[in-house]
Amino acid sequence: MTLSAGASGRPPEVSQTASMPELSPEAAYLRYRARALYSAYALLGNMEDAMEMVHEAFLRAFRHWDRFDPERDFYPWFHRILRNLCFNQMRSRKRSPVKQSLEDLQEQGIAIPTGMEGPLDTATQNERAVRMGKAIMGLSQDDREIILLREFHGLSYKDIAEAIGCPIGTVMSRLHTARTRLRAALEDLGITL
Numbered sequence: 001m002t003l004s005a006g007a008s009g010r011p012p013e014v015s016q017t018a019s020m021p022e023l024s025p026e027a028a029y030l031r032y033r034a035r036a037l038y039s040a041y042a043l044l045g046n047m048e049d050a051m052e053m054v055h056e057a058f059l060r061a062f063r064h065w066d067r068f069d070p071e072r073d074f075y076p077w078f079h080r081i082l083r084n085l086c087f088n089q090m091r092s093r094k095r096s097p098v099k100q101s102l103e104d105l106q107e108q109g110i111a112i113p114t115g116m117e118g119p120l121d122t123a124t125q126n127e128r129a130v131r132m133g134k135a136i137m138g139l140s141q142d143d144r145e146i147i148l149l150r151e152f153h154g155l156s157y158k159d160i161a162e163a164i165g166c167p168i169g170t171v172m173s174r175l176h177t178a179r180t181r182l183r184a185a186l187e188d189l190g191i192t193l
Helices: 025-044 047-063 074-093 102-107 119-137 141-152 157-164 168-188
Strands: none
Touching: 025 047, 025 074, 025 141, 047 074, 074 157, 119 141, 119 168, 141 157, 141 168, 157 168
Protein backbone atom coordinates (compact mmCIF):
# COMPACT_ATOMS: atom_id res chain seq x y z
CA MET A 1 0.00 0.00 0.00
CA THR A 2 1.36 3.42 -0.87
CA LEU A 3 0.19 6.72 0.52
CA SER A 4 0.77 9.71 -1.65
CA ALA A 5 0.45 13.36 -0.92
CA GLY A 6 0.67 16.59 -2.75
CA ALA A 7 3.87 18.58 -3.17
CA SER A 8 3.23 20.26 0.18
CA GLY A 9 3.37 16.90 1.96
CA ARG A 10 -0.34 17.06 2.65
CA PRO A 11 -2.90 14.61 1.31
CA PRO A 12 -4.70 16.02 -1.72
CA GLU A 13 -7.37 18.50 -0.74
CA VAL A 14 -10.90 17.32 -1.20
CA SER A 15 -13.50 19.80 -2.28
CA GLN A 16 -16.71 19.33 -0.34
CA THR A 17 -19.16 21.39 -2.30
CA ALA A 18 -22.61 21.07 -3.75
CA SER A 19 -21.63 17.79 -5.45
CA MET A 20 -21.41 16.07 -2.05
CA PRO A 21 -25.09 14.98 -1.96
CA GLU A 22 -24.24 12.70 -4.90
CA LEU A 23 -21.46 10.95 -2.95
CA SER A 24 -21.77 7.17 -3.13
CA PRO A 25 -20.14 4.75 -0.69
CA GLU A 26 -17.66 3.71 -3.40
CA ALA A 27 -16.75 7.31 -4.18
CA ALA A 28 -16.37 8.06 -0.45
CA TYR A 29 -13.96 5.14 -0.08
CA LEU A 30 -11.85 6.19 -3.06
CA ARG A 31 -11.83 9.84 -2.05
CA TYR A 32 -11.12 9.43 1.68
CA ARG A 33 -9.18 6.21 2.22
CA ALA A 34 -5.72 7.84 2.30
CA ARG A 35 -6.95 10.61 4.57
CA ALA A 36 -8.52 8.04 6.88
CA LEU A 37 -5.29 6.03 7.02
CA TYR A 38 -3.30 9.13 7.97
CA SER A 39 -5.85 9.88 10.72
CA ALA A 40 -5.90 6.35 12.12
CA TYR A 41 -2.11 6.17 12.09
CA ALA A 42 -1.90 9.48 13.96
CA LEU A 43 -4.25 8.12 16.61
CA LEU A 44 -2.78 4.63 16.93
CA GLY A 45 0.88 5.07 16.00
CA ASN A 46 0.87 1.66 14.31
CA MET A 47 0.26 1.16 10.59
CA GLU A 48 -1.18 -2.37 10.77
CA ASP A 49 -3.71 -1.36 13.42
CA ALA A 50 -4.50 1.81 11.45
CA MET A 51 -5.23 -0.17 8.27
CA GLU A 52 -7.47 -2.56 10.22
CA MET A 53 -9.43 0.30 11.82
CA VAL A 54 -9.85 2.13 8.49
CA HIS A 55 -11.24 -1.05 6.93
CA GLU A 56 -13.66 -1.55 9.82
CA ALA A 57 -14.70 2.13 9.80
CA PHE A 58 -15.58 2.04 6.12
CA LEU A 59 -17.54 -1.17 6.62
CA ARG A 60 -19.52 0.44 9.43
CA ALA A 61 -20.07 3.62 7.43
CA PHE A 62 -21.36 1.60 4.49
CA ARG A 63 -23.56 -0.51 6.76
CA HIS A 64 -25.10 2.67 8.19
CA TRP A 65 -25.05 4.77 5.03
CA ASP A 66 -28.71 5.66 5.58
CA ARG A 67 -27.65 7.64 8.69
CA PHE A 68 -25.34 9.90 6.67
CA ASP A 69 -26.91 13.29 5.98
CA PRO A 70 -25.92 14.10 2.36
CA GLU A 71 -26.41 17.81 3.07
CA ARG A 72 -23.39 17.70 5.40
CA ASP A 73 -19.74 16.94 4.74
CA PHE A 74 -18.89 13.25 4.75
CA TYR A 75 -15.47 13.28 6.39
CA PRO A 76 -16.40 14.67 9.83
CA TRP A 77 -19.17 12.04 10.10
CA PHE A 78 -16.80 9.30 8.97
CA HIS A 79 -13.92 10.52 11.16
CA ARG A 80 -16.11 10.18 14.23
CA ILE A 81 -16.73 6.51 13.36
CA LEU A 82 -13.02 5.95 12.75
CA ARG A 83 -11.99 7.81 15.91
CA ASN A 84 -14.37 5.80 18.10
CA LEU A 85 -13.09 2.53 16.64
CA CYS A 86 -9.49 3.57 17.28
CA PHE A 87 -10.27 4.52 20.88
CA ASN A 88 -12.16 1.27 21.44
CA GLN A 89 -9.28 -0.73 20.02
CA MET A 90 -6.78 0.96 22.31
CA ARG A 91 -9.01 0.43 25.35
CA SER A 92 -9.69 -3.21 24.54
CA ARG A 93 -6.00 -4.04 24.24
CA LYS A 94 -5.17 -1.97 27.32
CA ARG A 95 -1.89 -0.84 25.90
CA SER A 96 -0.35 2.41 24.94
CA PRO A 97 -0.06 3.07 21.22
CA VAL A 98 2.88 1.44 19.48
CA LYS A 99 4.86 4.11 17.69
CA GLN A 100 6.58 3.40 14.42
CA SER A 101 9.29 5.54 12.96
CA LEU A 102 9.06 6.92 9.47
CA GLU A 103 11.87 4.53 8.53
CA ASP A 104 9.62 1.62 9.58
CA LEU A 105 6.88 2.98 7.35
CA GLN A 106 9.25 3.26 4.40
CA GLU A 107 10.30 -0.37 4.94
CA GLN A 108 6.62 -1.33 4.76
CA GLY A 109 6.38 0.37 1.35
CA ILE A 110 4.64 3.53 2.58
CA ALA A 111 5.97 6.50 0.65
CA ILE A 112 7.05 9.49 2.71
CA PRO A 113 6.23 12.42 0.44
CA THR A 114 8.77 15.08 -0.40
CA GLY A 115 8.32 18.22 -2.39
CA MET A 116 11.88 18.71 -3.66
CA GLU A 117 13.81 17.43 -6.62
CA GLY A 118 17.36 16.13 -6.78
CA PRO A 119 19.13 13.61 -4.54
CA LEU A 120 20.69 16.09 -2.09
CA ASP A 121 17.46 18.05 -1.74
CA THR A 122 15.50 14.82 -1.34
CA ALA A 123 17.87 13.57 1.37
CA THR A 124 17.61 16.89 3.21
CA GLN A 125 13.83 16.89 2.91
CA ASN A 126 13.60 13.26 4.07
CA GLU A 127 15.71 14.03 7.13
CA ARG A 128 13.44 16.96 7.94
CA ALA A 129 10.35 14.76 7.39
CA VAL A 130 11.77 12.12 9.74
CA ARG A 131 12.36 14.75 12.44
CA MET A 132 8.91 16.23 11.85
CA GLY A 133 7.37 12.75 12.13
CA LYS A 134 9.21 12.11 15.39
CA ALA A 135 7.99 15.41 16.81
CA ILE A 136 4.39 14.71 15.80
CA MET A 137 4.46 11.13 17.11
CA GLY A 138 5.90 12.45 20.38
CA LEU A 139 2.76 14.53 20.96
CA SER A 140 -0.17 13.21 22.95
CA GLN A 141 -2.88 11.39 21.04
CA ASP A 142 -5.25 14.37 21.32
CA ASP A 143 -2.60 16.82 20.10
CA ARG A 144 -1.67 14.56 17.14
CA GLU A 145 -5.31 14.20 16.14
CA ILE A 146 -6.15 17.90 16.16
CA ILE A 147 -2.92 18.85 14.34
CA LEU A 148 -3.62 16.20 11.72
CA LEU A 149 -7.22 17.26 11.14
CA ARG A 150 -6.39 20.96 10.79
CA GLU A 151 -2.89 21.12 9.33
CA PHE A 152 -2.77 17.98 7.18
CA HIS A 153 -6.43 17.48 6.25
CA GLY A 154 -7.38 21.16 6.20
CA LEU A 155 -10.66 20.69 8.06
CA SER A 156 -12.42 23.82 9.29
CA TYR A 157 -12.87 24.42 13.02
CA LYS A 158 -16.54 23.56 12.58
CA ASP A 159 -15.73 20.24 10.88
CA ILE A 160 -13.13 19.37 13.52
CA ALA A 161 -15.65 20.15 16.27
CA GLU A 162 -18.14 17.83 14.60
CA ALA A 163 -15.54 15.11 14.05
CA ILE A 164 -14.28 15.00 17.63
CA GLY A 165 -17.50 16.02 19.36
CA CYS A 166 -16.64 19.25 21.14
CA PRO A 167 -17.44 22.97 20.80
CA ILE A 168 -15.56 25.15 18.31
CA GLY A 169 -13.98 27.17 21.13
CA THR A 170 -12.51 23.98 22.56
CA VAL A 171 -11.12 23.09 19.13
CA MET A 172 -9.45 26.48 18.90
CA SER A 173 -7.96 26.16 22.38
CA ARG A 174 -6.73 22.59 21.83
CA LEU A 175 -5.26 23.51 18.47
CA HIS A 176 -3.36 26.44 19.95
CA THR A 177 -1.98 24.22 22.72
CA ALA A 178 -1.06 21.43 20.28
CA ARG A 179 0.71 23.88 17.95
CA THR A 180 2.69 25.29 20.88
CA ARG A 181 3.75 21.79 21.96
CA LEU A 182 4.63 20.82 18.40
CA ARG A 183 6.69 23.97 17.92
CA ALA A 184 8.63 23.19 21.12
CA ALA A 185 9.18 19.56 20.05
CA LEU A 186 10.40 20.69 16.64
CA GLU A 187 12.81 23.18 18.17
CA ASP A 188 14.19 20.40 20.40
CA LEU A 189 14.92 18.46 17.20
CA GLY A 190 16.58 21.42 15.50
CA ILE A 191 13.70 22.48 13.25
CA THR A 192 12.61 26.08 13.40
CA LEU A 193 9.45 27.36 11.82
